[in-house]
Amino acid sequence: QKEVEQNSGPLSVPEGAIASLNCTYSDRGSQSFFWYRQYSGKSPELIMSIYSNGDKEDGRFTAQLNKASQYVSLLIRDSQPSDSATYLCAVKGDMRFGAGTRLTVKP
Amino acid sequence: DARVTQTPRDKVTEMGQEVTMRCQPILGHNTVFWYRQTMMQGLELLAYFRNRAPLDDSGMPKDRFSAEMPDATLATLKIQPSEPRDSAVYFCASGLDLAYEQYFGPGTRLTVT
Numbered sequence: 001q002k003e004v005e006q007n008s009g010p011l012s013v014p015e016g017a018i019a020s021l022n023c024t025y026s027d028r029g030s031q032s033f034f035w036y037r038q039y040s041g042k043s044p045e046l047i048m049s050i051y052s053n054g055d056k057e058d059g060r061f062t063a064q065l066n067k068a069s070q071y072v073s074l075l076i077r078d079s080q081p082s083d084s085a086t087y088l089c090a091v092k093g094d095m096r097f098g099a100g101t102r103l104t105v106k107p
Numbered sequence: 108d109a110r111v112t113q114t115p116r117d118k119v120t121e122m123g124q125e126v127t128m129r130c131q132p133i134l135g136h137n138t139v140f141w142y143r144q145t146m147m148q149g150l151e152l153l154a155y156f157r158n159r160a161p162l163d164d165s166g167m168p169k170d171r172f173s174a175e176m177p178d179a180t181l182a183t184l185k186i187q188p189s190e191p192r193d194s195a196v197y198f199c200a201s202g203l204d205l206a207y208e209q210y211f212g213p214g215t216r217l218t219v220t
Contacts, residue, residue, distance in 0.1 A: 032206045043198055043211040044150070088150065092206055095140060095163075099149040 004091050006098035015107050019076040023089030023098055026070070032092035033065055033072045037085045038100070044088055048074065079105040109133045111212035113199050119218045125187040128215045130199030131180055138205055139182045141167075141174055142198040144214075150198070156182065157205060189219045 003026045013019045021035075032051055036044035048063040050056045050072065056063045062075040072091075076083055084105050089098040112131045120126055132139050140155040154164035159176040167174065171190070176182045186193055196216050200209035 032208075034208050036211075043214050046208050046210065049208050090209075095152050095155055095205075097142075097150040097152075 004089055004096050004098040006087075006089050007101045008099075009101040010104060011101055012104045012106060013079050015079060015081060015105055017079050017105075019079045019083065019103055019105070021074040021076075021087050021089075021101050021103065023072045023074075023091075024070055025072070025089075025091045027091065028067075028070065030091045033063070034090040034092070035061075035063060035072075035074045036088040036090060036097075037083075038088060039085045044097075047087075076103075079103075081105050081107050111199055111201050111210055113197075113212035113215050115215060116213060117216045117218075119220065120189055121220055122190055123188040124219075125185065126189050126193075126217060126219075128184045128197055128199075128217070130182040130184075130201075130212055132182065132199070132201030133210060134180075136201035136203055136210075137179075138202045138209075139176060140200045140202075140209055141182070141184050142200065143195045144198060145195045153184070153197075186217075189217075191219045193217060194219050 006023045035048045037047050038044040050063040050065045060077045064073045086100040086102045088100045114129045138157050141153040144150045153166045154174040156176050173185045196214045198214045199212045202209040
């Protein structure tokens with residue numbers, strides 16, 4: 001069974017801190033990786049996509065990919081209370097999502 | 108702006124009834140995915156299509172669930188007969204192709220009593 005695993009959470013950080021969310025995957029053939037944010041009662045929305053090893057930055061968000069270690073992470077700098085949500089890692093080739101990590105940013 | 112639409116948004120039905128959920132993918136997207144989300148199981152992939160052809164439906168209970176794409180603008184997910192354990196939020200998502208990101212619809216909240 002191909003798997004995508006995330007930190008079980010919940011993760012709580014103070015406002016302004018860096019939140020670090022991690023994801024590992026089992027399928028070495030995976031080529032595309034995505035982070036989604038899901039607010040309670042809403043549908044998942046795409047935050048970042050990453051296809052190559054290394055870092056990809058978009059505003060306060062940085063996605064990091066290490067295919068050799070089968071690891072992808074999301075860093076949120078200067079965390080805001082509005083970032084409080086569940087973050088889902090998705091790995092293509094598999095079309096599967098991790099269980100999600102619930103993040104709470106405390107004012 | 109382009110969005111995935113789903114109908115109905117909420118459905119309450121009695122056990123044993125047929126349920127049909129509909130999805131209109133974003134125009135120009137050739138892949139469509141159906142997911143089910145519950146608190147216990149998270150986001151589960153049920154089935155997906157590419158160019159209207161089913162590629163994988165291994166996530167669906169075959170005896171009661173069926174998924175189709177009658178045309179490029181409509182995907183359907185049917186449950187017959189429905190059971191209380193089917194209660195969940197069902198999401199449809201579409202994408203440009205398999206390697207690219209998916210965009211989710213608002214979901215259908217199904218309650219089977």
